[in-house]
Amino acid sequence: MKVKEKIKVGITIGDLNGIGGEIILKTFEDSRMLDFCTPVIYASVKTMSHLKKHFGFNVNFNGINTIDKVVHGKLNVFNAWNEKVNIEFGKESPKAGELAIKSLKLAVQHLKEGAIDTLVTAPINKHNIQSNEFQFPGHTDYLAQELEGNSLMFMVTDALKVGLLTDHVPVKEVTNHITAKRIQEKLHIIHKSLQQDFKVRKPKIAVLGINPHIGDNGVIGKEDDEVLRPTLEALREKGMLVFGPYAADSFFGSNNYKNFDAIVASYHDQGLIPFKTLSFGNGVNYTAGLNKVRTSPDHGTAYEIAGKGEADENSFKQAVFTAIKIFKNREEHQALTENPLKTNQKKI
Known part of the structure; x- marks a missing residue:
């Protein structure tokens, strides 16, 4: 043979x-x-x-x-x-x-x-x-x-996986790129990647808010309430196990990230700062979706x-x-x- x-x-x-x-x-x-x-x-x-x-x-x-x-x-x-x-x-x-x-x-x-x-x-x-x-x-x-395919920056270790809605985009332009269509596309990529690339049968995905304190009911921005929340709700209605949005400032410090198979951040530093703090030297940058x-x-x-x-x-x-x-x-x-x-x- x-x-x-x-x-x-x-x-x-x-x-x-x-x-x-x-x-x-x-x-x-x-x-x-x-x-x-x-x-x-x-x-x-x-x-x-x-x-x-x-x-x-x-x-x-x-x-x-x-x-x-x-x-x-x-x-x-x-x-x-x-x-x-x-x-x-x-x-x-x-x-x-x-x-x-x-x-x-x-x-x-x-x-x-x-x-x-x-x-x-x-x-x-x-x-x-x-x-x-x-x-x-x-x-x-x-x-x-x-x-x-449709690429997505996915930072991974065995214990922590962080995907990004936007990657190399200037901070002042981030909200212009976060649309309902983009959120759905990126979450579908992560969901599929967890299944086919990491053997997770029913992925649980957490999504971080766009603005500080998830916008504080519109006081610090309306994107979370007008774009992110309804899009996540629509995905949940279709059977996808997506949760949030969560306030980004306390999410990792409270160890809440350990309850999910992947976390989705709105922009580069929101996801990569905690990822590299927790995993630097052991993490891998994976281009999912291709x-x-x-x-x-x-x-x-x-x-x-x-x-x-x-x-x-x-x-x-x-x-x-x-x-x-x-x-x-x-x-x-x-x-x-x-x-x-x-x-x-x-x-x-």
Whole structure:
């Protein structure tokens, strides 16, 4: 019988002047990681060898120029470029941004083609990636264009999952983006993701209010009463277990979040501040709602410690494990959906 190949995890290098290369190599310096997946790093053997020497890592690379040359049981490096790169740790540079996007585009192309199974992205600098060819605030918006589905930023650990109604939107524009349609779309994405990606049969979802104190009956804003409450009520009438809105300031401090499978925040900092406070270093940024699986660590380029060997790789390692887990859960969910009698047949 043919042994099933390990899941191929595509890994983008991110900003070379940040900590991306370090956390990738720290993760795969542990050869046991190769028992769980087959990694493909999108950079170049020259670049990765330079990083290996700089940090003194004990790793070996299998350099490839075509994706069909991937070898299972090896740390594969796809040569996305052949030029010698001058890495300047801790500095923002247009060249680092250019190479980060080159890495990303190649990896996404292979992901769309099915040549790799999942994608894990190292941190980028949202400023130096901007060009005439790439005008997106970050990974999530680009992936939303390239892959099928409707994307949602979903910050996850085993114990805490926080989704966002709006992500990289200026605070002054948040309420303009929160419409009944958007609320319904995002909650349906989270509901489906909890079922197919995290194996939660009947998800319980909490929704945080838009304004302080949920608007205080209109004194501090009417959006909660006029948009959020009626939309949640309509979803409840359709059978979805959504609760709230809850006042955001006390929700996490009171441990109320532990009663739900996921929490939905209205805007970026409302959700990510408590998430990172409770889970920093263990959290994973997952792009839910798309037809492919993409994860990333819960931190940025960390220029202030780049090149010093001080970066903690745990969040990146968790991003790899989460991508693998979600990919497997989706396969199982699809199999059960196509053949709902499968579980019963096994018991006979």
